[in-house]
Amino acid sequence: MTRxxxxxASGGGHWVQLLRLRPAFDACDIAYxxxxxxxxxxxxxGRFYTVTDATRWSRWDLFRMIFEITWIVLKERPDVVVSTxxxxxxxxxxxxxxxxxxxxxxxxxxxxxEMSLSGKRVxxxxxxxxxxxxxxxxxxxxAYKGAVL
Amino acid sequence: xxxxxxxxxxxxxxxxxxxxxxxxxSTQSMPILAQTGATKFRPKNMRAVESLSPAExxxxxxxxxVIVAHAGMGSVLTALEFxxxxxxxxxxxxKQETRNDHQVATARWLATKPGIFVAMDDAELEGAINRAxxxxxxxxxxxxxxxxxxxxxxxxxxxx
Numbered sequence: 357m358t359r360x361x362x363x364x365a366s367g368g369g370h371w372v373q374l375l376r377l378r379p380a381f382d383a384c385d386i387a388y389x390x391x392x393x394x395x396x397x398x399x400x401x402g403r404f405y406t407v408t409d410a411t412r413w414s415r416w417d418l419f420r421m422i423f424e425i426t427w428i429v430l431k432e433r434p435d436v437v438v439s440t441x442x443x444x445x446x447x448x449x450x451x452x453x454x455x456x457x458x459x460x461x462x463x464x465x466x467x468x469x470e471m472s473l474s475g476k477r478v479x480x481x482x483x484x485x486x487x488x489x490x491x492x493x494x495x496x497x498x499a500y501k502g503a504v505l
Numbered sequence: 506x507x508x509x510x511x512x513x514x515x516x517x518x519x520x521x522x523x524x525x526x527x528x529x530x531s532t533q534s535m536p537i538l539a540q541t542g543a544t545k546f547r548p549k550n551m552r553a554v555e556s557l558s559p560a561e562x563x564x565x566x567x568x569x570x571v572i573v574a575h576a577g578m579g580s581v582l583t584a585l586e587f588x589x590x591x592x593x594x595x596x597x598x599x600k601q602e603t604r605n606d607h608q609v610a611t612a613r614w615l616a617t618k619p620g621i622f623v624a625m626d627d628a629e630l631e632g633a634i635n636r637a638x639x640x641x642x643x644x645x646x647x648x649x650x651x652x653x654x655x656x657x658x659x660x661x662x663x664x665x
Contacts, residue, residue: 367514367579368513368514368578369512372583373578373582375649376651377651377655377659378650379656379660380651380656380660384663397558436663438659458662460662460663464578466611470607484659502652502655503655504652504655505582
C-alpha cells in the first residue's frame with residue numbers, strides 16, 4: 357500500500373534541508389507544507405500547502421498556524437508526518453500523532469552543539485527523533501542516522 | 506559578480522554595511538548584488554533587493570563567482586549545491602541578529618569545510634572575500650540530496 361507522507365518545514369534552511377530528503381519519499385503519496393507560496397516551484401510532484409509563518413514569539417500567528425495545520429492533517433490523513441523544523445513541524449507532529457500517524461523529526465544541521473528548542477519539544481511524540489550530529493544525539497538521547505550534507 | 510544574502514527571515518545590517526563599505530573602496534571593482542531583507546539601510550555601492558524567489562535566488566547564485574552570506578543553512582546549502590566559493594559571517598544572538606548563537610557554532614563547523622571562508626566578525630570580512638576570490642576554480646558542487654545513510658534510514662522507517 358502506498359504510504360501517505362506529509363512533509364512539513366518552515367522557511368529558509370528548514371525547507372532547503374527537507375528538499376534534500378526527497379529521495380526518501382520516492383515511492384510515496386507526498387504532500388508538502390511550508391510557509392512561502394513561491395516554494396511551490398521547487399516541488400514537481402505532490403500536493404503543496406502554505407501556512408502562516410509563526411514563531412514562538414507571535415501568539416496570534418501561532419494560533420492561526422495551529423488551526424491551518426490541523427485542518428491540513430485532518431484533510432490529508434497521512435500515514436507519516438516528517439519535519440525538519442521548526443514550530444510548524446512541532447504542531448504537525450503533535451496533531452499527526454493524535455491521529456495515528458508515525459512521526460519523524462530531523463533537527464536542523466545548523467544545530468551543531470545543541471538540539472533546537474522545537475526539537476526538544478517533540479521528544480514525547482516523535483517516533484523517529486533525529487539530530488544530524490552524533491554528539492548532540494548522545495547528549496539529548498535522540499538518534500543519529502546521518503545528515504543532509 | 507558577488508552575490509550577498511541575509512536569508513529569508515530577518516535583515517542583517519552589520520553584514521550589509523560592512524560589505525557596502527568594502528564595495529566602496531577604489532581598489533574593488535566587482536559588481537555586487539545584495540539581498541538585504543526588510544531593512545531601512547540603503548547600500549551606496551551595491552545593487553540591493555529585499556527578497557528573491559527561490560528561482561531568482563538560484564539564478565543569482567549560479568551567476569556569481571563568490572557568495573557572501575549569513576551562516577544560515579538555506580543560503581549555505583544552495584551555494585554548495587552550485588559549487589561556489591562561500592564567505593560566511595555568523596549572526597550574533599547578543600546583537601539580536603538571530604535568537605541565539607547557533608550561527609556561531611555553525612560557522613565554526615563550516616570553517617572546516619573546503620570552499621567556505623568564515624569571517625567570525627566584520628573586521629575579518631575583507632580577508633575572507635579575498636581568500637574566496639583567489640580560489641582558482643569552483644569548489645566541487647555537492648549533491649542535491651542528503652547522504653544515502655539518512656535517506657535509507659527514512660525510507661526504511663516510512664515503509665515498515
